Amino acid sequence: MNIQTNIALSTLTTMKIGGNADRVVNVTSEEELQRAYNNSKELGQPIYILGGGSNLIVHDEGFAGAIIRIKIMGIDILDDNQETATITAGAGETWDVFVQQMVGRNLSGIETMSGIPGTVGAAPVQNIGAYGQELADTFVSLRAYDTQSDDFVILKKEDCGFAYRHSIFRGEQVGRYIITHVTLTLNKKPPVPPFYDALQQHLSQRQVNIAGVTVQKIRDAVIEIRSNKLPDPSQLPNAGSFFKNPIVPLQLGETLKATYPEIPIYPVDGIRVKIPAGWLIQSCDLKGRVFHGVKVHDGNAVVLVNESAQGYADLAAARKEITDCVYRKFKITLEQEPLEL
Ligand SMILES: Cc1cc2nc3c(=O)[nH]c(=O)nc-3n(C[C@H](O)[C@H](O)[C@H](O)COP(=O)(O)OP(=O)(O)OC[C@H]3O[C@@H](n4cnc5c(N)ncnc54)[C@H](O)[C@@H]3O)c2cc1C
Structure with missing residues (x-):
C-alpha cells in the first residue's frame, strides 16, 4: 500500500481543476483495499474512490479525507469455447489496454469502445459506451468490496441497473461498492454490420470490405475517428x-x-x-x-x-x-x- 499526503487532485483528473486531498492511498489487492478502507473509517476520514480521473470534476476545496486509488491488476480467461471467451480484468487495468488485448485475441464486443480513457473498474459506473457498443452488452458480473457489509460480493448484470451512461454505482448505491474485478463475455464471431453511422461511413470512405471487417480494423477506425474529434486530455484538459x-x-x-x-x-x-x-x-x-x-x-x-x-x-x-x-x-x-x- 502506498500513501501520499496533500496531493493536488488537479494532477489526478483530466479536467485539471480542484483542490488537494489530505491522503491518496494506492491499493494493489483486495486485502489492501479492505485494510485501507477500514483504517480511514476508524480515523473518521471520508473516503472517495478514484480511477483515472477522466470522468470527475473536483471542487476547489479538494477533499479532506482519503482518496483510494484502485491498482488491482490482472487479466484472466475464465472460459474459452468455440463461440465465446469469458474474461475477468482487475479494476486497476487501463480500459484501453484491456480492449487492445481483447482485440489482439480477435474477440469482439468492446472494440468500438477503443480509446476511452480510464480504468476497467470505473467502466461499469457510467456503463461506458461509444460507437454503438456499451459495457452492459457484454457484461457478466463484477466483484466488489461492499462497504456496508465489510465483505466482497459478486454483482450480476441484473443487479447493476445499467442504463444509458448510468448504473446503481452512480445512482441509488453511490459510494457503497468498490469494484475490484469486472467479468465480460466476448464473442469469437466477426463483427456484424451495420455499424454505427460515423463508423460505417469511415470504413466505407476507406473502402474497407464491411462484410468481412475484423475487430482490429474497427478498433483502428474508432481510434482514428476519436483522434480527430476528441482532444487529448494531456494536451487540452x-x-x-x-x-x-x-x-x-x-x-x-x-x-x-x-x-x-x-x-x-x-x-x-x-x-x-x-x-x-x-x-x-x-x-x-x-x-x-x-x-x-x-x-x-x-x-x-x-x-x-x-x-x-x-x-x-x-x-x-x-x-x-x-x-x-x-x-x-x-x-x-x-x-x-x-x-x-
Ligand atoms: C477524452 C475523453 C473521452 C471520453 N470518451 C468517453 C466515451 O466515449 N464513452 C464514455 O462512456 N466515456 C468517455 N469518457 C469518460 C471516461 O473516460 C469514462 O467515464 C471512464 O470510465 C472513467 O474512468 P476513470 O477510471 O477515469 O474514472 P474516474 O473519473 O476516476 O471515476 C469516475 C467515477 O467512478 C468511480 N469509480 C472509479 N473507479 C471505481 C471503482 N473501482 N469502484 C467503484 N467506483 C469507482 C469514481 O468514484 C467516480 O465516481 C471520456 C473521457 C475523456 C477525458
Whole structure:
C-alpha cells in the first residue's frame, strides 16, 4: 500500500481543476483495499474512490479525507469455447489496454469502445459506451468490496441497473461498492454490420470490405475517428463529453424536427428519442466560444476544454451559460455527464 499526503487532485483528473486531498492511498489487492478502507473509517476520514480521473470534476476545496486509488491488476480467461471467451480484468487495468488485448485475441464486443480513457473498474459506473457498443452488452458480473457489509460480493448484470451512461454505482448505491474485478463475455464471431453511422461511413470512405471487417480494423477506425474529434486530455484538459445526450419525449423530438429539419434524432424506445448534446450546443453558435476560461471544443461541441479556468466556479459559470443558451433555444435541459467531488 502506498500513501501520499496533500496531493493536488488537479494532477489526478483530466479536467485539471480542484483542490488537494489530505491522503491518496494506492491499493494493489483486495486485502489492501479492505485494510485501507477500514483504517480511514476508524480515523473518521471520508473516503472517495478514484480511477483515472477522466470522468470527475473536483471542487476547489479538494477533499479532506482519503482518496483510494484502485491498482488491482490482472487479466484472466475464465472460459474459452468455440463461440465465446469469458474474461475477468482487475479494476486497476487501463480500459484501453484491456480492449487492445481483447482485440489482439480477435474477440469482439468492446472494440468500438477503443480509446476511452480510464480504468476497467470505473467502466461499469457510467456503463461506458461509444460507437454503438456499451459495457452492459457484454457484461457478466463484477466483484466488489461492499462497504456496508465489510465483505466482497459478486454483482450480476441484473443487479447493476445499467442504463444509458448510468448504473446503481452512480445512482441509488453511490459510494457503497468498490469494484475490484469486472467479468465480460466476448464473442469469437466477426463483427456484424451495420455499424454505427460515423463508423460505417469511415470504413466505407476507406473502402474497407464491411462484410468481412475484423475487430482490429474497427478498433483502428474508432481510434482514428476519436483522434480527430476528441482532444487529448494531456494536451487540452477535458473530461470527454461534458453533457449527456438528452433523451426527450418523442413528441418534443417531432416538434423540434418540424422547426429544425436537420436535427439528428435517434429512437430510444418508441416513446422517447435521443438528441446529440453536441448538435444542440453547436446550433446555439457556441462552438469555439470561451466562457470563463472554458472553451467549447472546436471539433466537438459536447466537449469543454479547460483553457485557463481559475477553478470550479469558472467551470460552473461556463456550464450555466451553455445550458441556459440550449434551454432558451430548445427547451431542453442538458445534464452533466462527469461526476463531481
Ligand atoms: C477524452 C475523453 C473521452 C471520453 N470518451 C468517453 C466515451 O466515449 N464513452 C464514455 O462512456 N466515456 C468517455 N469518457 C469518460 C471516461 O473516460 C469514462 O467515464 C471512464 O470510465 C472513467 O474512468 P476513470 O477510471 O477515469 O474514472 P474516474 O473519473 O476516476 O471515476 C469516475 C467515477 O467512478 C468511480 N469509480 C472509479 N473507479 C471505481 C471503482 N473501482 N469502484 C467503484 N467506483 C469507482 C469514481 O468514484 C467516480 O465516481 C471520456 C473521457 C475523456 C477525458
